[in-house]
Amino acid sequence: MAAGMSLRFSSSESGGSGTRRVVASRFAGLDPSRFILPALVILLAAMGFGVFLVPEIVSIAFVFPLLVVAGLLLEPRRLYVALAACAVVVGVWAPNSGISVSRLLGALVSIAAVMWLSLLVARSRAQVGTRGLSGDRMFAELRDRIVTVGQVPDLPAGWAATSCILSAHGDRFSGDFVVAHLHPCGRRLEVALVDVSGKGTRAGTRSLLLSGALGALLGAVPAADFLRVANDYLLRQRWEEGFATAVHIDLDLGTGEYSVANAGHPAPARYTGGRARWTVLDGARGPLLGVVPGSTFPRQSGRLDRGDALLVYSDGVVEARDRDLTDGIDRMLGVATMSVLREGDVARDVCEAARSGEDDDRAALAVRRV
Structure with missing residues (x-):
C-alpha cells in the first residue's frame, strides 16, 4: 500500500510539473x-x-518620456502607430492649450523634433536587430572582448610587457588593436599589432571582426605563415576599405631569439640596453594585408639580451599633420628611451606623447627582457 501511495504521489507530482512546463512554454x-x-x-x-x-x-x-521609450523599445512599423496617437493627442491639445502663439510653436517644434529623433533611434536599432539598450550592452561586451584579447598574458620571470590603445577623439572603439598568445609551454610568445583602415568608430566594426579572426589564428598556424593567412582572410571579406597593416612578433622567451614580419606597418624598434639606444628594424617588409593575393612576408631575426626590448606601434604614434615622419619616429624613440631609463610604461608613454593627439588611433606594445 505504501508503495502504491508513493507511486500515485510521484505520478501526480510529475503531472503537475509537466503542466507547469506546458504553461511556461506557452x-x-x-x-x-x-x-x-x-x-x-x-x-x-x-x-x-x-x-x-x-x-x-x-x-x-x-x-517626451513616452516618445523616448517608444523609440527605444518599438520597431519602426509599430512606432508609426504610437507617433500617430501622439500626433492626435497633440493636435487636439494645441487649439485648447491656452498659451501664447510663440510658446505653442516652440512646444510643437520640440515635440516634432523628439518624434523624429525617436524614429531615427528605432530605425538604427532595427538595422542592428536589437531593442532597448541591449544593443549598447552587446557592443560594450564586444569592445571589452577586444581589450581582453589584446592584454599580454603574464610572462615568465625575466620578461615584462605592456600595451596601450588610445582611440581617436576618445571613442571607445579603435581601428588599432593588439592580439597576443603565450604558448602552453610558456616559452614562446606571439604578438600582432594591427591597424585597420579608417579610425575610431568607423573602423570599429572591422576591428571587432578582424581581432577575433586573427586572435584565433595566432598560435594556431606557424608563425611564418601568420601574415600570409591573415592576408588571405582579408581578401575573402571583400570589404570596400578592406586593407590593414600589421606587424607580427614571434619571441622565444627561453633564448631571447625573435623574428619580426611586417605588412605595410611602421617598422618596429629594438632597444639595446648596453648602448642605451633604439634601432629601427626596417629590413623585413611586405605589402598591406588584403590588397595583393598570394603575398609573402619576409621575416627579420635577432636576439634580445638582458636589458633589451622590442617596441611595435601604429602610425598614429609617429605621424602628424604637417610633420615629417622621420621627425615623428625620432621623437617617439626619445620618449621611449626616457621611459626605459626610469622603468616606466613604454607603450603608454609613447602613445600619450604622440603629436597626432586625439586626431588618430594610437597603439603600442613593448616587450623587454629584464
Missing part, C-alpha cells in the same frame, strides 16, 4: 514587445485626458 512563446505598443497608446490617451481635466497636474511635456 508564455515563453509570447513576444513582450506586442504589449508595449498598446500600453503606450493607453498612456498617451490617459495623458490626453489628463491635460484637459487636470492641466495643473498633467502637462503636455509628459509626452
